[in-house]
Amino acid sequence: MINNQVLNRIELIFHDIFDDDTLKIGRNTNATDIKGWDSLAQISLIVAFEKEFKIKFSLEELAKFNEVGDIVDIINKKIEYLMA
């Protein structure tokens, strides 16, 4: 799956979690960019990503989530692995 598709689906998840259709999500988006992105919202995002892409993040991967780009890369790696 190309980067864009993953990012698009992530953007939809952000729309739901933050109840805001206008959010524009890019690789560099991080918690300082979105009002309400606190630790609770971060967990909601992670759970939604896991369900959406049918993956599970490991302890190390969870610790590395700083901006959206980090998660996109991790997801892509996991999806490639699943499809291989």
Place this chain on the structure above:
Amino acid sequence: MIKYPLDPNYLLRKKNSIRRNLLQETNLSEKRIAILGGSTIAEVKDMLELFLLQDGIKPIFFEFEYNRYYENIIFHNSELEEFSPDIIYIHTSNVNIKRYPSIHESESEIEALLTSEIDRFKQMWDSIASRYACPVIQNNFELPHYRGLGNFDVYDIHGRTRYISELNSRFSEQARLRSSLYINDINYLAAWFGLERWYDKTFWYSYKYAMNYEAIPLLADSVASIIKAIYGKSKKCLVLDLDNTLWGGVIGDDGLNGIQIGNETPEGEAFTEFQEYCKILKERGVILAVCSKNDEVNAREGFSHPDSILKLNDFSVFQANWEPKYENIRNIAESLNISLNSLVFADDNAMEREIVQSQSPEIAVPALGNNVTKYINILDKTGYFEAVSLSSEDIMRSSFYMDNNLRKEHQIEFANYDDFLKSLEMKSEIKAFAPVYLDRITHLINKTNQFNLTTRRYNQAEIESISNNSRYITLYGRLLDKFGDNGLISIIIGEIRNFEIHIDIWLMSCRVLKRKMENAMFNQLVFRAKKQKITTIYGYYYPTNKNSMVSGLFEQMGFTKIGEGDSGNTTWRFEIPTDFCNTDFLINVNP
């Protein structure tokens, strides 16, 4: 709107927009809920909010710092006192067990360990009872995620599985002894969810959630069901379709011998088990009704099948015709005198469900599907019929409605209504609150909405304290007639201030309207007032969108209106004449 069966991931992802929509509802009643967490509770709180909003309860939450639940309850906590909780929920789980038995310990040492663990919780429950006198919802414990002894773990005294089972059994015992303690059975919830899925160690180590995130909506729903049951908001009536819901096949086409019921075939057996489930609900107080598109004579015939578990007299209302189901269901609600949002509609036909739901959004319509092997699970997991007590009233409930049907038929014989009332040979017992009735009294206070002057709600601990307080005059009313016993159906609580009585609560069950029972109750109130040499009674009417039927009650009783507020609240006064004599009722009181 939240639909059953639940989709936990949908709820978790969409919670903010769901909450936004639910908050648009008016007439939300606020409840103050303190949550004591033995692990992270943030998402539990958010999910609980959704399930409560869905049923008209707007929660105001109070939380403690992470895992400080014990200290904050045992010691004086001025913030919590100021908060004045209506409910306290203790969210503990097996991560909070202080210590498991060690392999070296003896039976008596392990027994002492069990006792100390239980005592810790008893101290919390006692502290809550004395400081806050509010209901406590307490998680029990789920089974451990490993068994050091394998299967032996469940019966050897050192086993963790055995230890947890003992703890749970003692929790249950305490809940039976303490009327304000309610168990949230996470032992069952985790088993049903799947213990393997329940333990998400990544989330525990990272975020200190004690269970899989996906289980949290289910857990919150379970707590919400208990809260709703405490406030009398459990559903009251299950309306059932017939063809392919209570039996396999279509009775109009297949005939009595063709429908699938009984143990001869797998399909018949499945429908038999579903009928058994419905029967169990009925026996503990859920009203059953039929709503079927059939000729009535065919519909009724289905229950004469020798293998039918349900019989015609299990149903308090029976609507079989070709009219739209939503109209029939509205009629069912009216004839039972309950509101639409007390009904649950079970039908295998998705189209019928859709029409009923869109015409009457207040009716609960779970997505039953059309696979009979799943009906019980789907209905059972809605929590719609959650019970927090079981009284003889509950067990007798459907016979009350049966008796009422007989009364209605009997009434047709009388041209004059008073003659009809006389013919009922009504007797009543109207006395001060007695301990044996406190359960029922609390239940009635929390669930009566229509004939209710002030709609004040009290929990059981408060009712106990009022009934022991000489500053209050309390009256309950039971009504019997020749058709049967209606049970305890009316309550008055009057507070005595400055040698006057102020009516704090006056309510009556809709089952006994138009019998002039209110006159009999008022008569007794005046009688008790005169005994205490009180001559003035004040009445208060607080209008809601459900109690307009009693807006004129005080006037009817001879009160004078002395005030009116902007929200429509009215205040009334009654000066008891020395020769007071209200005989406008045909009930023999305290014979």
